[in-house]
Amino acid sequence: MTDIPQQFASDNYAGICPEAWAATARANAGHAPAYGADSWTQAAADGFRRLFEADCEVFFVFNGTAANALALAALCQSYHSVVCAESAHVETDECGAPEFFSNGSKLLIAPSADGKLTPAAVRAIAEKRTDIHFPKPRAVTVTQATETGRVYTPAELAALSDLCREKGLRLHMDGARFANACASLGATPAEITWKAGVDVLCFGGTKNGMAIGEAVIFFDRALAADFDYRCKQAGQLASKMRYLAAPWVGMLEDGAWLRHARHANASATRLAESVADLPGVTLAAPVEANGVFLNLSEPAQAALRARGWQFYTFIGGAARFMFAWDADPERVDALAHDIRACARV
Numbered sequence: 001m002t003d004i005p006q007q008f009a010s011d012n013y014a015g016i017c018p019e020a021w022a023a024t025a026r027a028n029a030g031h032a033p034a035y036g037a038d039s040w041t042q043a044a045a046d047g048f049r050r051l052f053e054a055d056c057e058v059f060f061v062f063n064g065t066a067a068n069a070l071a072l073a074a075l076c077q078s079y080h081s082v083v084c085a086e087s088a089h090v091e092t093d094e095c096g097a098p099e100f101f102s103n104g105s106k107l108l109i110a111p112s113a114d115g116k117l118t119p120a121a122v123r124a125i126a127e128k129r130t131d132i133h134f135p136k137p138r139a140v141t142v143t144q145a146t147e148t149g150r151v152y153t154p155a156e157l158a159a160l161s162d163l164c165r166e167k168g169l170r171l172h173m174d175g176a177r178f179a180n181a182c183a184s185l186g187a188t189p190a191e192i193t194w195k196a197g198v199d200v201l202c203f204g205g206t207k208n209g210m211a212i213g214e215a216v217i218f219f220d221r222a223l224a225a226d227f228d229y230r231c232k233q234a235g236q237l238a239s240k241m242r243y244l245a246a247p248w249v250g251m252l253e254d255g256a257w258l259r260h261a262r263h264a265n266a267s268a269t270r271l272a273e274s275v276a277d278l279p280g281v282t283l284a285a286p287v288e289a290n291g292v293f294l295n296l297s298e299p300a301q302a303a304l305r306a307r308g309w310q311f312y313t314f315i316g317g318a319a320r321f322m323f324a325w326d327a328d329p330e331r332v333d334a335l336a337h338d339i340r341a342c343a344r345v
Protein backbone atom coordinates (compact mmCIF):
# COMPACT_ATOMS: atom_id res chain seq x y z
CA MET A 1 0.00 0.00 0.00
CA THR A 2 2.32 2.74 -1.21
CA ASP A 3 0.44 5.97 -0.71
CA ILE A 4 1.84 8.29 -3.36
CA PRO A 5 4.79 8.48 -5.75
CA GLN A 6 7.70 10.36 -4.26
CA GLN A 7 6.81 13.98 -3.54
CA PHE A 8 8.85 16.90 -2.31
CA ALA A 9 6.13 18.78 -0.45
CA SER A 10 7.92 18.16 2.81
CA ASP A 11 10.96 16.32 4.06
CA ASN A 12 8.71 14.49 6.50
CA TYR A 13 6.89 12.75 3.65
CA ALA A 14 9.85 10.36 3.44
CA GLY A 15 9.98 7.01 5.17
CA ILE A 16 12.52 5.63 7.59
CA CYS A 17 16.12 5.34 6.44
CA PRO A 18 17.77 1.88 6.45
CA GLU A 19 20.18 2.72 9.29
CA ALA A 20 17.40 3.80 11.66
CA TRP A 21 15.28 0.84 10.60
CA ALA A 22 18.09 -1.70 11.15
CA ALA A 23 18.94 -0.32 14.57
CA THR A 24 15.28 -0.47 15.56
CA ALA A 25 15.21 -4.13 14.55
CA ARG A 26 18.33 -4.78 16.64
CA ALA A 27 16.70 -3.07 19.63
CA ASN A 28 13.68 -5.28 19.10
CA ALA A 29 15.63 -8.49 19.68
CA GLY A 30 14.63 -8.97 23.30
CA HIS A 31 13.60 -7.27 26.49
CA ALA A 32 15.17 -4.13 27.91
CA PRO A 33 14.61 -1.93 30.96
CA ALA A 34 12.01 0.83 30.50
CA TYR A 35 11.98 4.63 30.70
CA GLY A 36 15.52 5.12 29.42
CA ALA A 37 17.36 2.78 31.75
CA ASP A 38 18.34 0.58 28.78
CA SER A 39 21.66 0.26 26.96
CA TRP A 40 20.32 1.80 23.72
CA THR A 41 19.47 5.05 25.45
CA GLN A 42 22.90 5.10 27.06
CA ALA A 43 24.57 4.35 23.71
CA ALA A 44 22.63 7.08 21.89
CA ALA A 45 23.46 9.69 24.54
CA ASP A 46 27.12 8.63 24.45
CA GLY A 47 27.02 8.85 20.67
CA PHE A 48 25.91 12.47 20.91
CA ARG A 49 28.64 13.23 23.44
CA ARG A 50 31.22 11.87 20.99
CA LEU A 51 29.66 13.68 18.04
CA PHE A 52 29.60 17.01 19.88
CA GLU A 53 32.96 16.46 21.61
CA ALA A 54 31.28 17.56 24.81
CA ASP A 55 29.94 16.19 28.06
CA CYS A 56 26.41 17.28 27.21
CA GLU A 57 23.12 16.14 28.76
CA VAL A 58 20.87 14.39 26.24
CA PHE A 59 17.10 13.70 26.31
CA PHE A 60 14.89 12.02 23.74
CA VAL A 61 11.38 13.26 23.01
CA PHE A 62 8.78 12.40 20.39
CA ASN A 63 8.69 15.51 18.24
CA GLY A 64 10.08 18.94 17.52
CA THR A 65 7.31 20.97 19.07
CA ALA A 66 7.84 19.23 22.40
CA ALA A 67 11.61 19.52 22.13
CA ASN A 68 11.50 23.26 21.47
CA ALA A 69 8.75 24.05 23.96
CA LEU A 70 10.31 22.08 26.81
CA ALA A 71 13.83 23.33 26.10
CA LEU A 72 12.65 26.95 26.12
CA ALA A 73 10.61 26.30 29.25
CA ALA A 74 13.80 25.06 30.91
CA LEU A 75 15.47 28.40 30.18
CA CYS A 76 12.67 30.65 31.34
CA GLN A 77 10.43 31.55 34.24
CA SER A 78 6.84 32.40 33.38
CA TYR A 79 7.59 36.15 33.46
CA HIS A 80 10.44 35.84 30.95
CA SER A 81 10.37 36.23 27.17
CA VAL A 82 12.05 34.61 24.19
CA VAL A 83 13.24 36.47 21.10
CA CYS A 84 12.60 34.70 17.79
CA ALA A 85 12.32 35.56 14.11
CA GLU A 86 8.81 36.21 12.85
CA SER A 87 8.91 33.11 10.65
CA ALA A 88 10.23 30.83 13.42
CA HIS A 89 8.47 27.48 13.81
CA VAL A 90 8.06 28.19 17.54
CA GLU A 91 5.95 31.20 16.60
CA THR A 92 4.11 30.03 13.49
CA ASP A 93 3.69 26.27 13.83
CA GLU A 94 3.63 25.15 17.45
CA CYS A 95 0.16 26.23 18.52
CA GLY A 96 1.50 28.22 21.46
CA ALA A 97 3.34 25.24 22.95
CA PRO A 98 6.41 27.28 24.02
CA GLU A 99 4.15 29.70 25.89
CA PHE A 100 2.04 26.87 27.29
CA PHE A 101 4.87 24.71 28.62
CA SER A 102 6.71 27.71 30.05
CA ASN A 103 3.51 28.82 31.79
CA GLY A 104 3.42 32.03 29.84
CA SER A 105 6.88 33.10 28.69
CA LYS A 106 6.06 35.40 25.80
CA LEU A 107 7.63 35.10 22.36
CA LEU A 108 8.97 38.44 21.14
CA ILE A 109 8.96 38.56 17.36
CA ALA A 110 11.81 40.14 15.42
CA PRO A 111 11.12 41.12 11.82
CA SER A 112 13.40 39.20 9.48
CA ALA A 113 13.46 38.98 5.70
CA ASP A 114 15.34 35.69 5.51
CA GLY A 115 14.27 34.00 8.73
CA LYS A 116 17.56 34.73 10.44
CA LEU A 117 18.02 36.84 13.54
CA THR A 118 20.76 39.45 13.64
CA PRO A 119 22.46 40.90 16.72
CA ALA A 120 20.96 44.29 15.83
CA ALA A 121 17.44 42.89 15.73
CA VAL A 122 17.88 41.07 19.02
CA ARG A 123 19.44 44.12 20.64
CA ALA A 124 16.54 46.31 19.52
CA ILE A 125 14.09 44.00 21.26
CA ALA A 126 16.23 43.37 24.33
CA GLU A 127 16.75 47.08 24.92
CA LYS A 128 13.33 48.36 23.92
CA ARG A 129 11.72 47.78 27.29
CA THR A 130 13.45 47.16 30.57
CA ASP A 131 10.64 48.15 32.91
CA ILE A 132 8.71 45.91 35.25
CA HIS A 133 5.62 45.93 33.04
CA PHE A 134 7.19 44.01 30.16
CA PRO A 135 8.23 40.32 30.19
CA LYS A 136 11.96 40.17 30.76
CA PRO A 137 13.96 38.82 27.80
CA ARG A 138 15.76 35.66 28.87
CA ALA A 139 16.37 33.59 25.74
CA VAL A 140 16.95 33.83 22.02
CA THR A 141 15.97 31.04 19.67
CA VAL A 142 17.47 30.52 16.22
CA THR A 143 16.41 27.96 13.63
CA GLN A 144 19.30 26.13 11.96
CA ALA A 145 18.65 25.65 9.04
CA THR A 146 15.85 28.23 8.90
CA GLU A 147 12.29 27.63 7.77
CA THR A 148 13.29 29.08 4.38
CA GLY A 149 16.37 26.96 3.98
CA ARG A 150 18.97 29.50 5.06
CA VAL A 151 21.93 28.66 7.23
CA TYR A 152 23.64 30.65 10.00
CA THR A 153 27.43 30.65 9.66
CA PRO A 154 29.53 29.96 12.77
CA ALA A 155 30.52 33.65 12.75
CA GLU A 156 26.88 34.78 12.67
CA LEU A 157 26.07 32.48 15.58
CA ALA A 158 29.07 33.68 17.54
CA ALA A 159 28.00 37.30 17.02
CA LEU A 160 24.53 36.46 18.30
CA SER A 161 25.88 34.61 21.30
CA ASP A 162 28.21 37.50 22.15
CA LEU A 163 25.17 39.72 22.33
CA CYS A 164 23.31 37.10 24.35
CA ARG A 165 26.12 37.04 26.89
CA GLU A 166 26.18 40.81 27.07
CA LYS A 167 22.44 40.89 27.72
CA GLY A 168 22.17 37.85 29.98
CA LEU A 169 20.21 35.85 27.40
CA ARG A 170 20.39 32.11 26.80
CA LEU A 171 20.76 30.80 23.24
CA HIS A 172 18.51 27.99 22.00
CA MET A 173 18.74 26.37 18.58
CA ASP A 174 15.81 24.72 16.81
CA GLY A 175 17.73 22.13 14.82
CA ALA A 176 14.85 20.32 13.13
CA ARG A 177 17.22 20.43 10.13
CA PHE A 178 20.48 20.67 12.07
CA ALA A 179 22.05 17.89 9.99
CA ASN A 180 21.33 19.82 6.80
CA ALA A 181 23.03 22.87 8.29
CA CYS A 182 26.14 20.85 9.20
CA ALA A 183 26.22 19.37 5.71
CA SER A 184 25.78 22.78 4.12
CA LEU A 185 28.50 24.49 6.15
CA GLY A 186 30.98 21.63 6.28
CA ALA A 187 31.22 22.52 9.94
CA THR A 188 31.38 20.08 12.83
CA PRO A 189 28.35 19.88 15.14
CA ALA A 190 30.47 21.40 17.90
CA GLU A 191 31.49 24.37 15.77
CA ILE A 192 27.92 25.52 15.21
CA THR A 193 26.65 24.82 18.70
CA TRP A 194 28.55 25.11 21.97
CA LYS A 195 31.72 26.47 20.37
CA ALA A 196 29.55 29.28 18.96
CA GLY A 197 27.76 29.83 22.26
CA VAL A 198 24.61 27.71 21.87
CA ASP A 199 23.30 26.56 25.27
CA VAL A 200 20.72 24.03 24.14
CA LEU A 201 20.03 22.35 20.81
CA CYS A 202 16.97 20.46 19.61
CA PHE A 203 18.45 18.03 17.08
CA GLY A 204 15.83 16.78 14.66
CA GLY A 205 15.74 13.10 13.83
CA THR A 206 12.44 12.95 11.99
CA LYS A 207 13.41 15.04 8.96
CA ASN A 208 16.85 13.43 8.98
CA GLY A 209 15.42 9.96 8.29
CA MET A 210 13.89 8.59 11.48
CA ALA A 211 10.24 7.72 12.06
CA ILE A 212 9.98 9.75 15.21
CA GLY A 213 12.17 11.55 17.64
CA GLU A 214 14.23 14.58 18.48
CA ALA A 215 17.15 14.89 20.86
CA VAL A 216 17.33 17.77 23.32
CA ILE A 217 20.98 18.47 24.01
CA PHE A 218 22.10 20.72 26.85
CA PHE A 219 25.67 21.94 26.57
CA ASP A 220 25.29 23.79 29.86
CA ARG A 221 24.38 20.84 32.08
CA ALA A 222 23.04 23.09 34.84
CA LEU A 223 20.16 24.08 32.53
CA ALA A 224 19.08 20.44 32.33
CA ALA A 225 18.19 20.25 36.01
CA ASP A 226 14.86 18.45 36.41
CA PHE A 227 14.39 18.29 32.64
CA ASP A 228 13.45 14.64 33.02
CA TYR A 229 10.48 15.69 35.17
CA ARG A 230 9.50 18.28 32.57
CA CYS A 231 9.49 15.58 29.88
CA LYS A 232 7.46 13.19 31.99
CA GLN A 233 4.87 15.80 32.92
CA ALA A 234 4.49 16.80 29.29
CA GLY A 235 3.83 13.22 28.23
CA GLN A 236 7.20 13.01 26.53
CA LEU A 237 8.85 10.25 28.55
CA ALA A 238 8.71 7.12 26.40
CA SER A 239 8.32 3.98 28.45
CA LYS A 240 9.89 1.87 25.70
CA MET A 241 12.59 4.51 25.33
CA ARG A 242 14.86 2.18 23.39
CA TYR A 243 12.70 2.71 20.30
CA LEU A 244 13.37 6.45 20.40
CA ALA A 245 17.06 5.95 21.15
CA ALA A 246 18.08 3.01 18.94
CA PRO A 247 17.43 4.82 15.63
CA TRP A 248 19.86 7.51 16.78
CA VAL A 249 22.50 4.85 17.40
CA GLY A 250 21.98 3.72 13.81
CA MET A 251 22.13 7.29 12.51
CA LEU A 252 25.24 8.25 14.45
CA GLU A 253 27.38 5.11 14.34
CA ASP A 254 28.42 5.33 10.68
CA GLY A 255 27.63 8.96 9.89
CA ALA A 256 24.28 8.25 8.22
CA TRP A 257 22.88 11.47 9.70
CA LEU A 258 25.38 13.54 7.71
CA ARG A 259 25.33 11.38 4.57
CA HIS A 260 21.56 11.67 4.33
CA ALA A 261 21.62 15.41 4.92
CA ARG A 262 24.26 15.85 2.21
CA HIS A 263 22.11 13.89 -0.21
CA ALA A 264 19.04 15.95 0.67
CA ASN A 265 20.95 19.21 0.21
CA ALA A 266 22.45 18.03 -3.09
CA SER A 267 18.96 17.15 -4.33
CA ALA A 268 17.78 20.70 -3.59
CA THR A 269 20.76 22.11 -5.46
CA ARG A 270 20.05 19.71 -8.34
CA LEU A 271 16.51 21.04 -8.69
CA ALA A 272 17.51 24.69 -8.29
CA GLU A 273 20.24 24.41 -10.91
CA SER A 274 18.01 22.71 -13.42
CA VAL A 275 15.40 25.47 -13.33
CA ALA A 276 17.80 28.40 -12.87
CA ASP A 277 17.66 29.52 -16.50
CA LEU A 278 13.86 29.56 -16.75
CA PRO A 279 12.32 32.92 -17.52
CA GLY A 280 9.52 33.71 -15.08
CA VAL A 281 10.89 31.40 -12.40
CA THR A 282 13.06 32.83 -9.65
CA LEU A 283 14.39 31.59 -6.37
CA ALA A 284 12.63 33.22 -3.42
CA ALA A 285 15.64 32.36 -1.25
CA PRO A 286 19.16 31.17 -1.95
CA VAL A 287 19.47 27.39 -1.68
CA GLU A 288 21.70 26.62 1.29
CA ALA A 289 20.14 23.46 2.71
CA ASN A 290 17.51 20.94 1.59
CA GLY A 291 14.75 23.30 0.48
CA VAL A 292 14.00 25.17 -2.74
CA PHE A 293 11.56 28.08 -2.73
CA LEU A 294 10.41 29.07 -6.20
CA ASN A 295 8.43 32.11 -7.24
CA LEU A 296 5.95 30.66 -9.73
CA SER A 297 2.93 32.36 -11.25
CA GLU A 298 -0.50 31.18 -10.09
CA PRO A 299 -1.21 29.48 -13.46
CA ALA A 300 2.18 27.76 -13.33
CA GLN A 301 1.45 26.51 -9.82
CA ALA A 302 -1.94 25.20 -10.92
CA ALA A 303 -0.42 23.46 -13.95
CA LEU A 304 2.21 21.84 -11.76
CA ARG A 305 -0.44 20.59 -9.36
CA ALA A 306 -2.45 19.28 -12.31
CA ARG A 307 0.59 17.18 -13.21
CA GLY A 308 0.35 15.59 -9.79
CA TRP A 309 2.97 17.52 -7.86
CA GLN A 310 2.29 18.44 -4.27
CA PHE A 311 3.86 21.47 -2.64
CA TYR A 312 3.09 24.13 -0.08
CA THR A 313 3.08 27.89 -0.43
CA PHE A 314 2.40 28.79 3.20
CA ILE A 315 5.77 30.47 3.72
CA GLY A 316 5.64 33.76 1.86
CA GLY A 317 3.73 32.43 -1.17
CA ALA A 318 6.64 30.72 -2.92
CA ALA A 319 6.33 27.06 -3.94
CA ARG A 320 8.36 25.04 -1.48
CA PHE A 321 10.14 21.81 -2.36
CA MET A 322 11.89 19.91 0.42
CA PHE A 323 14.24 16.98 -0.06
CA ALA A 324 14.92 14.11 2.29
CA TRP A 325 17.42 11.27 2.61
CA ASP A 326 15.65 9.22 -0.05
CA ALA A 327 15.20 11.87 -2.76
CA ASP A 328 15.29 10.00 -6.05
CA PRO A 329 17.33 11.88 -8.68
CA GLU A 330 14.92 10.70 -11.37
CA ARG A 331 11.98 12.22 -9.50
CA VAL A 332 13.94 15.43 -8.95
CA ASP A 333 14.61 15.59 -12.68
CA ALA A 334 10.98 14.80 -13.44
CA LEU A 335 9.93 17.69 -11.23
CA ALA A 336 12.42 20.00 -12.96
CA HIS A 337 11.05 18.86 -16.32
CA ASP A 338 7.49 19.62 -15.29
CA ILE A 339 8.40 23.00 -13.81
CA ARG A 340 10.01 23.80 -17.16
CA ALA A 341 6.83 22.80 -18.97
CA CYS A 342 4.52 24.62 -16.58
CA ALA A 343 6.54 27.82 -16.36
CA ARG A 344 5.47 28.60 -19.91
CA VAL A 345 1.73 28.48 -19.23
Ligand SMILES: *Cc1c(COP(=O)(O)O)cnc(C)c1O
Pocket residue numbers: 063064065066089090143146147174176177206207
Ligand atom coordinates in the same frame (compact mmCIF):
# COMPACT_ATOMS: atom_id res chain seq x y z
C1 LIG B 1 9.44 20.21 11.42
C2 LIG B 1 9.96 21.31 12.29
C3 LIG B 1 9.92 21.20 13.68
C4 LIG B 1 9.29 20.02 14.40
O1 LIG B 1 7.94 19.90 14.18
P1 LIG B 1 7.06 18.71 14.82
O2 LIG B 1 5.97 18.55 13.84
O3 LIG B 1 6.59 19.17 16.14
O4 LIG B 1 7.95 17.52 14.93
C5 LIG B 1 10.50 22.20 14.44
N1 LIG B 1 11.10 23.26 13.85
C6 LIG B 1 11.15 23.40 12.51
C7 LIG B 1 11.86 24.57 11.93
C8 LIG B 1 10.58 22.43 11.69
O5 LIG B 1 10.64 22.57 10.36
